[in-house]
């Protein structure tokens with residue numbers, strides 16, 4: 606096991622409270638004890654180690670920023686970020702499960718749900734007794750969710766949901782899904798769909814080479830009948846799903862750091878132990894360049910994430926800042942994983958080391974929650990005031 610704060614070249618730990626450090630240690634210990642022993646096999650088998658969900662609930666990683674009266678932990682956003690880093694140090698699939706549950710399901714139920722919905726769902730989601738999914742992306746609409754085709758049609762006091770969502774994390778194992786659909790006026794509404802409802806199916810998507818230890822699937826709605834109490838009363842319009850994505854992207858900016866740190870630590874140790882031409886490969890300038898650049902990238906990303914966390918706690922973080930951090934940190938993590946894989950030579954492609962698994966996972970992380978290029982366009986729009994999306 607590496608030191609808890611590894612790497613920490615600019616002593617970012619000094620910026621954390623004692624509670625933060627204790628929290629990180631608890632999450633890290635759990636990842637080492639419970640997740641790492643099963644994750645490589647789960648990824649190889651393309652299955653999700655679902656038994657971890659209850660343990661994660663007991664650990665308090667679901668909705669840590671949700672108030673305690675609804676089952677959350679009422680923690681600050683640096684805490685949320687640290688949790689995400691440590692989970693993704695294990696595997697992006699574990700962090701993804703926590704991101705979806707916390708930011709994409711608990712967040713909208715808390716922010717936009719009725720009091721009855723909060724009480725019904727949040728404590729069970731926090732404990733991991735209930736698994737949530739978030740349905741925004743559709744077969745024909747990914748980066749442009751505002752053009753969604755899923756429809757919520759009103760018939761007197763009831764609503765009928767028709768359409769399909771694709772690439773949905775947790776789809777086939779979810780007990781509830783927060784789904785976004787357009788109503789009769791073309792306004793985007795959030796609804797809570799429960800497993801077992803007539804007309805609702807959630808087939809799993811197989812054959813992924815990335816995030817193999819995560820469940821991905823479709824949500825298909827064929828005349829699903831909903832009542833008013835399934836609608837999130839507190840939100841109308843695209844701002845609803847986008848605010849959830851902002852919360853999740855914030856967590857990803859921290860999470861990607863964990864994958865990068867694990868790759869860096871693995872590569873550094875390997876470079877010191879592996880000998881070629883009678884010397885450790887760490888002694889070659891080209892290897893040192895790789896390691897030095899990896900550490901520089903991680904350090905920059907750590908500082909960016911930490912500052913963003915402070916801004917978030919002060920209520921000042923903008924969606925565009927979050928976009929910049931998600932894009933920059935995931936890009937850094939992917940480059941770090943690729944470089945680490947090279948340092949490990951042939952060993953880098955095996956499951957004996959976590960590097961290839963992280964590398965493949967990060968190919969999803971750089972695409973979901975807004976692609977690398979879409980986040981660039983968000984920054985471009987923020988700078989110039991001009992939309993370059995269409």
Ligand SMILES: Cc1cc2nc3c(=O)[nH]c(=O)nc-3n(C[C@H](O)[C@H](O)[C@H](O)COP(=O)(O)OP(=O)(O)OC[C@H]3O[C@@H](n4cnc5c(N)ncnc54)[C@H](O)[C@@H]3O)c2cc1C
Nearest residue numbers: 739740741742747748772773774969973974975976978994
């Ligand atoms: C493993 C995994 C899990 C996921 N989980 C969820 C989930 O739980 N819930 C959910 O709702 N979604 C989920 N997604 C979907 C994800 O958010 C989408 O894949 C993502 O938003 C991109 O949409 P797309 O794949 O349709 O790509 P597209 O939008 O078709 O984009 C394809 C390419 O075109 C580029 N592009 C698109 N528009 C522009 C433009 N205007 N200018 C320049 N380039 C552009 C993109 O950057 C990209 O490179 C998941 C995806 C994956 C891979």
